Amino acid sequence: xxxxxxxxxxxxxxxxxxxxxxxxxxxxxxxxxxxxxxxxxxxxxxxxxxxxxxxxxxxxxxxxxxxxxxxxxxxxxxxxxxxxxxxxxxxxxxxxxxxxxxxxxxxxxxxxxxxxxxxxxxxxxxxxxxxxxxxxxxxxxxxxxxxxxxxxxxxxxxxxxxxxxxxxxxxxxxxxxxxxxxxxxxxxxxxxxxxxxxxxxxxxxxxxxxxxxxxxxxxxxxxxxxxxxxxxxxxxxxxxxxxxxxxxxxxxxxxxxxxxxxxxxxxxxxxxxxxxxxxxxxxxxxxxxxxxxxxxxxxxxxxxxxxxxxxxxxxxxxxxxxxxxxxxxxxxxxxxxxxxxxxxxxxxxxxxxxxxxxxxxxxxxxxxxxxxxxxxxxxxxxxxxxxxxxxxxxxxxxxxxxxxxxxxxxxxxxxxxxxxxxxxxxxxxxxxxx
Amino acid sequence: xxxxxxxxxxxxxxxxxxxxxxxxxxxxxxxxxxxxxxxxxxxxxxxxxxxxxxxxxxxxxxxxxxxxxxxxxxxxxxxxxxxxxxxxxxxxxxxxxxxxxxxxxxxxxxxxxxxxxxxxxxxxxxxxxxxxxxxxxxxxxxxxxxxxxxxxxxxxxxxxxxxxxxxxxxxxxxxxxxxxxxxxxxxxxxxxxxxxxxxxxxxxxxxxxxxxxxxxxxxxxxxxxxxxxxxxxxxxxxxxxxxxxxxxxxxxxxxxxxxxxxxxxxxxxxxxxxxxxxxxxxxxxxxxxxxxxxxxxxxxxxxxxxxxxxxxxxxxxxxxxxxxxxxxxxxxxxxxxxxxxxxxxxxxxxxxxxxxxxxxxxxxxxxxxxxxxxxxxxxxxxxxxxxxxxxxxxxxxxxxxxxxxxxxxxxxxxxxxxxxxxxxxxxxxxxxxxxxxxxxxxxxxxxxxxxxxxxxxxxxxxxxxxxxxxx
Numbered sequence: 025x026x027x028x029x030x031x032x033x034x035x036x037x038x039x040x041x042x043x044x045x046x047x048x049x050x051x052x053x054x055x056x057x058x059x060x061x062x063x064x065x066x067x068x069x070x071x072x073x074x075x076x077x078x079x080x081x082x083x084x085x086x087x088x089x090x091x092x093x094x095x096x097x098x099x100x101x102x103x104x105x106x107x108x109x110x111x112x113x114x115x116x117x118x119x120x121x122x123x124x125x126x127x128x129x130x131x132x133x134x135x136x137x138x139x140x141x142x143x144x145x146x147x148x149x150x151x152x153x154x155x156x157x158x159x160x161x162x163x164x165x166x167x168x169x170x171x172x173x174x175x176x177x178x179x180x181x182x183x184x185x186x187x188x189x190x191x192x193x194x195x196x197x198x199x200x201x202x203x204x205x206x207x208x209x210x211x212x213x214x215x216x217x218x219x220x221x222x223x224x225x226x227x228x229x230x231x232x233x234x235x236x237x238x239x240x241x242x243x244x245x246x247x248x249x250x251x252x253x254x255x256x257x258x259x260x261x262x263x264x265x266x267x268x269x270x271x272x273x274x275x276x277x278x279x280x281x282x283x284x285x286x287x288x289x290x291x292x293x294x295x296x297x298x299x300x301x302x303x304x305x306x307x308x309x310x311x312x313x314x315x316x317x318x319x320x321x322x323x324x325x326x327x328x329x330x331x332x333x334x335x336x337x338x339x340x341x342x343x344x345x346x347x348x349x350x351x352x353x354x355x356x357x358x359x360x361x362x363x364x365x366x367x368x369x370x371x372x373x374x375x376x377x378x379x380x381x382x383x384x385x386x387x388x389x390x391x392x393x394x395x396x397x398x399x400x401x402x403x404x405x406x407x408x409x410x411x412x413x414x415x416x417x418x419x420x421x422x423x424x425x426x427x428x429x430x431x432x433x434x435x436x437x438x439x440x441x442x443x444x445x446x447x448x449x450x451x452x453x454x455x456x457x458x
Numbered sequence: 459x460x461x462x463x464x465x466x467x468x469x470x471x472x473x474x475x476x477x478x479x480x481x482x483x484x485x486x487x488x489x490x491x492x493x494x495x496x497x498x499x500x501x502x503x504x505x506x507x508x509x510x511x512x513x514x515x516x517x518x519x520x521x522x523x524x525x526x527x528x529x530x531x532x533x534x535x536x537x538x539x540x541x542x543x544x545x546x547x548x549x550x551x552x553x554x555x556x557x558x559x560x561x562x563x564x565x566x567x568x569x570x571x572x573x574x575x576x577x578x579x580x581x582x583x584x585x586x587x588x589x590x591x592x593x594x595x596x597x598x599x600x601x602x603x604x605x606x607x608x609x610x611x612x613x614x615x616x617x618x619x620x621x622x623x624x625x626x627x628x629x630x631x632x633x634x635x636x637x638x639x640x641x642x643x644x645x646x647x648x649x650x651x652x653x654x655x656x657x658x659x660x661x662x663x664x665x666x667x668x669x670x671x672x673x674x675x676x677x678x679x680x681x682x683x684x685x686x687x688x689x690x691x692x693x694x695x696x697x698x699x700x701x702x703x704x705x706x707x708x709x710x711x712x713x714x715x716x717x718x719x720x721x722x723x724x725x726x727x728x729x730x731x732x733x734x735x736x737x738x739x740x741x742x743x744x745x746x747x748x749x750x751x752x753x754x755x756x757x758x759x760x761x762x763x764x765x766x767x768x769x770x771x772x773x774x775x776x777x778x779x780x781x782x783x784x785x786x787x788x789x790x791x792x793x794x795x796x797x798x799x800x801x802x803x804x805x806x807x808x809x810x811x812x813x814x815x816x817x818x819x820x821x822x823x824x825x826x827x828x829x830x831x832x833x834x835x836x837x838x839x840x841x842x843x844x845x846x847x848x849x850x851x852x853x854x855x856x857x858x859x860x861x862x863x864x865x866x867x868x869x870x871x872x873x874x875x876x877x878x879x880x881x882x883x884x885x886x887x888x889x890x891x892x893x894x895x896x897x898x899x900x901x902x903x904x905x906x907x908x909x910x911x912x913x914x915x916x917x918x919x920x921x922x923x924x925x926x927x928x929x
């Protein structure tokens with residue numbers, strides 16, 4: 025039998041071919057379309073993620089305060105010579121003073137329940153913070169007008185994060201409390217100011233006085249330890265592998281190990297730290313020292329791989345020339361190749377450190393998840409780290425912590441972006457094309 | 459003042475000072491030697507200095523570090539002994555607290571609550587002062603002896619550079635071996651703790667048990683509060699449901715990440731112009747640079763409630779910690795990982811294959827689906843395996859967004875738990891370090907390590923296969 029196409033006219037044949045070609049080109053269009061959709065989806069996830077965090081977090085930059093009028097009983101705070109007495113300042117009931125002064129604003133409020141819910145508008149930490157201020161600057165005692173922090177619920181209401189249309193039972197503030205706040209608003213005795221405390225204090229149980237400084241310092245200390253340990257070790261290991269290792273089983277084993285360690289889940293490094301550094305060597309729990317050591321082991325492979333790549337990018341002619349004029353192999357490596365590779369090594373290190381900065385799980389394992397109210401002063405003090413702080417806050421029930429962890433995420437992202445930008449700039453600026 | 463001198467930092471500073479002194483002393487000694495013997499030195503002068511510094515600094519710093527890391531446990535032992543002498547019936551859970559108190563009292567941070575504590579703190583303070591004094595003296599002596607020994611060996615014909623470089627090379631070798639030591643450390647420490655777990659809990663019950671509830675023991679313990687043997691010893695640790703939850707979440711993540719990542723990679727490698735590529739690639743990499751805790755936050759507080767509300771709207775009962783929320787967000791996190799790995803694999807397919815396909819008259823679409831993708835297939839599988847290993851080991855997203863109770867279910871709307879969540883849960887409460895509960899975390903840890911290791915090795919061998927095929 026003949027091929028069926030033989031019986032067709034030229035016109036019909038062309039039609040069939042055109043038709044099938046159209047069909048065949050359709051796959052290409054489909055692939056292209058699928059690819060574009062995939063990229064759009066991925067990028068819109070990124071946009072949603074970032075804008076979600078921004079929208080949740082930017083309000084934490086402001087903090088509500090309210091004005092109270094009070095005279096500080098100086099007589100109760102000084103000793104016989106008229107100097108401030110530390111013990112008396114310590115034991116004085118500052119909270120009582122603040123709450124009493126605040127209640128004076130609403131003389132009509134009677135009854136235990138109402139008085140209590142009125143007092144709830146003021147931050148429970150207001151007295152403590154006032155004390156700190158006065159300890160720092162005793163002249164404030166002459167003053168009569170003070171701005172004190174509101175409670176987190178009032179703060180949320182001021183920022184429109186508390187839905188007043190909800191039934192009263194489901195709200196954190198009842199109708200009366202909202203009424204009082206509105207009254208204060210009318211006479212502008214309540215205001216929102218820039219939340220400096222967020223950047224200058226450490227963690228607290230009260231959202232309105234919780235800050236990230238402790239966590240930032242903890243992170244910085246841990247990362248210092250990481251750099252001090254990981255950078256020299258990585259550079260030395262890379263030079264060894266590039267110039268001194270004899271090809272053989274041991275070298276292969278080292279290479280396989282480095283590649284594998286780069287893919288080991290970070291929590292496993294945390295377990296290592298827990299059982300070796302804390303369990304065996306009895307190092308202090310929750311300390312940036314141990315955190316830094318764990319992070320160093322974790323980032324070591326990344327930095328080694330980057331260092332080897334940038335050593336390899338240096339042309340062999342440099343090394344050959346050095347060897348040719350009589351340098352030893354060590355001199356050629358350290359004095360001639362290494363300086364040329366330095367920008368690349370630095371870039372790789374910054375990227376590795378940026379990764380370490382965002383790492384949370386291993387730090388939780390070695391106890392850096394503790395509640396720490398003091399800014400750490402040494403690397404063996406208990407501390408927490410910025411990403412761990414975000415984790416702790418996002419676990420808390422208060423709506424105000426939600427806002428604060430979003431802002432802390434923004435701070436973390438700013439750090440990460442600037443580190444990565446620095447790496448890009450370094451690469452652009454010092455990268456040599458040979 | 460003496461406290462600072464004898465502290466770790468103080469000793470370190472002294473060491474640096476001494477080393478600097480030894481450096482200059484050795485240079486002077488060398489020039490003196492040259493003067494008297496009238497011969498040219500073998501190496502550049504500073505190599506003699508460096509050689510002396512090695513001897514002055516390194517033995518001493520090793521003594522300092524080893525001493526410090528081994529006396530801490532001894533100090534604690536010492537406190538525990540005197541504690542148990544002073545308080546014969548102190549519950550073991552208070553020991554750590556008391557130790558911390560004693561240390562704080564002796565460093566003057568807090569006031570002693572009673573005379574016994576003050577006595578103990580004084581005892582401790584005296585002993586630890588003596589110990590650090592002894593350490594300080596030893597370190598300084600070791601440093602001085604080392605430095606003097608090195609200086610005594612300096613002569614013009616001494617090959618200082620060769621010795622110095624030999625030392626450096628040994629240090630470099632050690633640095634490279636740290637990678638092996640880390641792996642050994644992981645394996646040894648995890649197996650050691652896991653072994654202790656398996657002496658108390660049968661491995662078969664652990665690996666094949668279908669019931670995971672480490673906390674049940676505590677509840678039973680409350681009921682039988684009088685019978686102390688029950689408390690803390692008889693939870694059930696069957697890891698099948700935990701592993702199933704891990705795989706379910708990883709599967710959902712791959713379901714999100716593979717199509718998006720793969721199609722994005724195909725587009726970038728085959729269709730996108732250079733300009734588009736230059737913008738899109740770094741943007742996607744931003745997704746990879748976002749810390750996992752941020753994804754966890756997003757999953758727990760935005761996507762989780764969103765999916766739950768969506769379910770309510772559709773009349774479905776969705777857990778607020780559904781596997782779907784955690785898996786989907788993990789998928790987003792993995793997209794750039796898959797897209798960049800696949801991109802590399804696809805671009806690595808040789809030009810000649812593409813040219814051949816186009817030359818035979820195939821369209822670009824046909825070239826991609828019938829030639830490029832099959833050629834890249836092993837590499838793509840390798841990339842997916844790496845991504846699965848990543849998803850299984852991922853911790854923060856699931857800790858924040860997935861559940862804690864182990865359920866054996868394949869329903870993505872239910873709450874499941876994962877290996878990493880359990881490890882975190884078991885090791886973060888105020889539990890004792892040696893209980894079965896905490897030890898079981900290490901058994902989970904070694905399982906996790908082995909599983910991810912196998913996936914990584916499989917991935918590596920897959921991508922090696924493509925390397926050799928077209929060269």
